[in-house]
Amino acid sequence: MAELTKKGIGGFLARQGILVAFVLFMVGFALANQRFIAIDNIFGVIRSSAILGVMALGVTFVVIGGNLDLSVGSMMSFSTIVVLDLHDTLGPTLAIPAMFGLTLALGAFIGFLVGYLKLNSLIVTLGMLSAIHGLTLTWSGGQNMDIADKQGTWFSVFGQGSIAGVPMPIIIFGLLAVVLGLVLSKTPFGRKIYAVGGNGQAATFSGIPRARVVFFTYLISAFCVATAGLLQASRSLGSQNTVGQGYELEVLAMVILGGASLLGGSGTIVKTVIGVLIFGFIENGLLLVGLEFYVQDVVIWLVIILAVWLDIAAKRGRLWSPIA
Amino acid sequence: MTDQSSVLRLEGVVKTFPGVRALDGVSFDLRPGEVHALMGENGAGKSTLMKVLGGIYDPDEGQIHVAGEPVEITSPMQAKARGVVFIHQELSLADELSVAENIWLGELPLKSFGRVDWGKLYADTDAILKTLNVSFDARTRVGDLSIANQQMVEIARALTVDPRAVIFDEPTASLTDAEKVVLFKVIADLQSRGVGIIYISHRMEEIFKITDRISVLRDGQYRGTLNTAETDEEAVTQLMIGRKLDLSRNESHHEMGDIALEVRGLSCGHLFRDVSFTVRRGEVVGFYGLVGAGRTEIAETIFGLRDPSEGQILLGGQEVRIHSPIEAIARGISLVPEDRKGQGLVLGMNCRDNMTLPQVDDLTAGPFVSDGAEISIFDQYRDKLDIRTPGWRQTVGNLSGGNQQKIVIGKWLSMRPEVLIVDEPTRGIDVGSKSEIHNLIRDLAAQGYAVIVISSEMPEVLHVSDRIVAMFSGRVMRTFTSDEVTEDSLIQAISGLQSDKVA
Numbered sequence: 001m002a003e004l005t006k007k008g009i010g011g012f013l014a015r016q017g018i019l020v021a022f023v024l025f026m027v028g029f030a031l032a033n034q035r036f037i038a039i040d041n042i043f044g045v046i047r048s049s050a051i052l053g054v055m056a057l058g059v060t061f062v063v064i065g066g067n068l069d070l071s072v073g074s075m076m077s078f079s080t081i082v083v084l085d086l087h088d089t090l091g092p093t094l095a096i097p098a099m100f101g102l103t104l105a106l107g108a109f110i111g112f113l114v115g116y117l118k119l120n121s122l123i124v125t126l127g128m129l130s131a132i133h134g135l136t137l138t139w140s141g142g143q144n145m146d147i148a149d150k151q152g153t154w155f156s157v158f159g160q161g162s163i164a165g166v167p168m169p170i171i172i173f174g175l176l177a178v179v180l181g182l183v184l185s186k187t188p189f190g191r192k193i194y195a196v197g198g199n200g201q202a203a204t205f206s207g208i209p210r211a212r213v214v215f216f217t218y219l220i221s222a223f224c225v226a227t228a229g230l231l232q233a234s235r236s237l238g239s240q241n242t243v244g245q246g247y248e249l250e251v252l253a254m255v256i257l258g259g260a261s262l263l264g265g266s267g268t269i270v271k272t273v274i275g276v277l278i279f280g281f282i283e284n285g286l287l288l289v290g291l292e293f294y295v296q297d298v299v300i301w302l303v304i305i306l307a308v309w310l311d312i313a314a315k316r317g318r319l320w321s322p323i324a
Numbered sequence: 325m326t327d328q329s330s331v332l333r334l335e336g337v338v339k340t341f342p343g344v345r346a347l348d349g350v351s352f353d354l355r356p357g358e359v360h361a362l363m364g365e366n367g368a369g370k371s372t373l374m375k376v377l378g379g380i381y382d383p384d385e386g387q388i389h390v391a392g393e394p395v396e397i398t399s400p401m402q403a404k405a406r407g408v409v410f411i412h413q414e415l416s417l418a419d420e421l422s423v424a425e426n427i428w429l430g431e432l433p434l435k436s437f438g439r440v441d442w443g444k445l446y447a448d449t450d451a452i453l454k455t456l457n458v459s460f461d462a463r464t465r466v467g468d469l470s471i472a473n474q475q476m477v478e479i480a481r482a483l484t485v486d487p488r489a490v491i492f493d494e495p496t497a498s499l500t501d502a503e504k505v506v507l508f509k510v511i512a513d514l515q516s517r518g519v520g521i522i523y524i525s526h527r528m529e530e531i532f533k534i535t536d537r538i539s540v541l542r543d544g545q546y547r548g549t550l551n552t553a554e555t556d557e558e559a560v561t562q563l564m565i566g567r568k569l570d571l572s573r574n575e576s577h578h579e580m581g582d583i584a585l586e587v588r589g590l591s592c593g594h595l596f597r598d599v600s601f602t603v604r605r606g607e608v609v610g611f612y613g614l615v616g617a618g619r620t621e622i623a624e625t626i627f628g629l630r631d632p633s634e635g636q637i638l639l640g641g642q643e644v645r646i647h648s649p650i651e652a653i654a655r656g657i658s659l660v661p662e663d664r665k666g667q668g669l670v671l672g673m674n675c676r677d678n679m680t681l682p683q684v685d686d687l688t689a690g691p692f693v694s695d696g697a698e699i700s701i702f703d704q705y706r707d708k709l710d711i712r713t714p715g716w717r718q719t720v721g722n723l724s725g726g727n728q729q730k731i732v733i734g735k736w737l738s739m740r741p742e743v744l745i746v747d748e749p750t751r752g753i754d755v756g757s758k759s760e761i762h763n764l765i766r767d768l769a770a771q772g773y774a775v776i777v778i779s780s781e782m783p784e785v786l787h788v789s790d791r792i793v794a795m796f797s798g799r800v801m802r803t804f805t806s807d808e809v810t811e812d813s814l815i816q817a818i819s820g821l822q823s824d825k826v827a
Contacts, residue, residue: 187688188685188693195673199671205667206649265673
């Protein structure tokens with residue numbers, strides 16, 4: 001490295017830092033614990049990442065559109081509790097569409113506030129994080145929610161079933177990633193999201209309905225949250241009111257790790273999927289090396305802060321700059 | 325001060341950005357007690373040079389000397405510590421703080437325990453303000469001052485150090501004549517104290533009034549230095565643009581068609597009042613006036629970005645109400661906006677996607693955007709407009725200003741509009757691209773487009789327009805045909821000196 005100038009290293013880290021860090025992590029973990037690269041472990045990592053991954057797909061839309069969504073964690077708790085409760089009152093066939101409808105309504109409300117009323121998305125979704133949590137507790141009366149007949153329901157198929165040996169959560173995550181990936185990269189709507197997030201004013205001057213585009217990004221995010229809630233409920237068939245607590249930041253971290261810019265206008269579904277996997281493998285690796293649970297949190301969040309720094313550095317073209 | 329043939333000297337400074345050589349071996353020296361004008365067209369490299377001097381950009385090559393010593397400037401604070409201070413065109417003051425706090429921001433005089441020494445602060449400030457002969461004092465809130473006085477605060481800020489070189493960037497852009505006199509006095513005073521002054525301005529009469537020497541940049545290159553006393557406007561212009569200033573009028577007239585756009589008595593709050601004009605197919609109507617005369621606002625109203633408070637817009641004889649750009653586009657109106665980077669382009673997006681953005685909904689095969697349809701539009705307009713880019717995948721932000729502008733023009737031409745509005749089509753664009761864009765505008769009219777060109781540059785308006793609408797303070801002062809217009813009458817009309825309204 002001696003022959004590289006300071007600028008050279010800085011520039012390289014700014015462009016590829018996350019991948020470099022990831023490769024170092026993987027190699028380190030693999031050396032420390034053989035089990036890390038065993039097939040079943042890798043499969044396990046993907047499966048356990050699927051629920052957060054599904055949410056990250058939706059948040060990718062919101063972030064590319066230039067906004068934030070911090071409400072997804074508590075919205076996911078809401079979906080999970082609601083679908084479990086309705087499972088016993090309406091039956092699973094009606095419970096699922098009803099839960100999707102309610103979750104989409106929440107997404108539409110946020111989309112209305114951020115898109116049409118042009119309120120700051122950080123404030124709106126931070127507020128909704130708490131508001132939806134309150135809504136969930138009101139719904140459940142503060143009690144844990146459990147399905148009465150856990151053995152006799154087909155509802156468990158989403159979280160516990162598998163097709164040709166591949167667990168359902170992975171299949172759903174994969175399918176959703178493909179569909180949403182195509183929407184984002186190939187459709188006119190996807191193009192408009194990039195335009196709105198990249199330069200909202202230029203988008204308006206090009207005749208793009210900015211408010212409507214933002215509105216739909218939140219609707220897509222809510223749809224993904226509902227799907228994640230379904231997977232969670234179906235896997236455990238019972239849940240606490242706080243099941244999704246803290247997920248909003250982990251999901252955002254995955255999206256940013258993948259390389260989407262918090263400033264909007266950049267990022268892809270493929271990159272987000274990579275971010276999801278990086279996050280999953282780091283978590284799993286730390287577990288296998290035997291790090292204490294709480295130390296893991298410290299390491300993971302340091303990695304995330306590093307990622308955000310690199311994101312900004314890439315924008316500036318250098319790691320440190322006297323002006324913004 | 326010891327041996328000082330120059331307070332500030334640059335040698336062979338080079339600064340490149342992706343795709344652009346913004347400064348190409350620029351050398352320049354500033355003597356104590358002189359006012360040295362730095363001139364050049366937009367994009368010639370003046371602001372890049374200033375940012376290099378101010379430590380905001382690292383030069384790729386070259387050397388900077390302050391008072392004879394080679395130095396490396398890495399931050400604005402460091403530049404100031406060496407006595408190199410800037411008076412920026414865009415004021416960077418904190419409105420809510422007092423004059424004194426603004427001036428000493430970052431270096432407030434302190435007493436024990438880090439308490440601010442307000443007494444000293446105000447006394448020091450008033451001492452500086454006294455030398456500037458201003459009417460406000462150290463305790464005044466900056467937000468309450470006029471622009472001219474805010475500029476005095478900027479200047480006062482420069483005087484907190486013993487300056488060697490003071491750089492004024494377009495200082496008179498927003499000053500009245502009386503305020504200019506005060507500014508020039510301040511400059512003369514600095515000069516008499518042996519301070520070197522770099523004066524950046526486009527205004528020739530000022531340059532000839534106050535400067536000693538004139539250095540010219542063109543396309544990032546140093547073009548030479550002239551002694552002000554021994555040269556004239558024409559020689560400077562020639563150095564700046566590489567040829568004589570072309571004040572020729574448009575003389576090609578072609579067949580005009582029906583009236584494409586008519587505006588009757590259009591008003592929008594206090595922005596503009598009672599504006600009426602028509603544009604025919606095949607005609608270029610130029611809108612000329614000072615910044616703030618309401619020209620851009622008229623374009624934005626026609627494009628549905630503002631709601632008029634009164635008046636009518638007629639397209640092809642039919643009255644229309646346009647409430648959004650979406651409706652305007654659907655009715656065949658295109659607007660190439662004034663602010664290319666802010667309103668015209670998504671800089672992080674590639675060339676092709678930018679160009680097809682307004683019509684992406686129509687370029688589909690099944691649910692997906694058709695790559696082929698997009699590329700064929702891009703190729704067509706790349707060839708037509710001679711856009712120089714390595715390929716459609718190139719990020720627009722990496723292109724030169726001229727090519728960026730052509731992307732925006734291509735974007736709106738490909739919509740095949742009935743009415744094309746072009747707002748400041750050549751701002752920040754090099755001379756070559758400028759005349760290409762002018763020719764393009766004439767060609768478009770010849771093809772039957774109805775074109776409105778808004779410009780603050782007289783040569784441009786004269787060059788492209790069949791008729792010229794002169795505006796002052798939100799009103800149409802006069803409409804000229806290209807045969808009857810003279811520079812004098814045009815200048816009088818836009819200064820509000822002569823109101824000769826034609827029905």
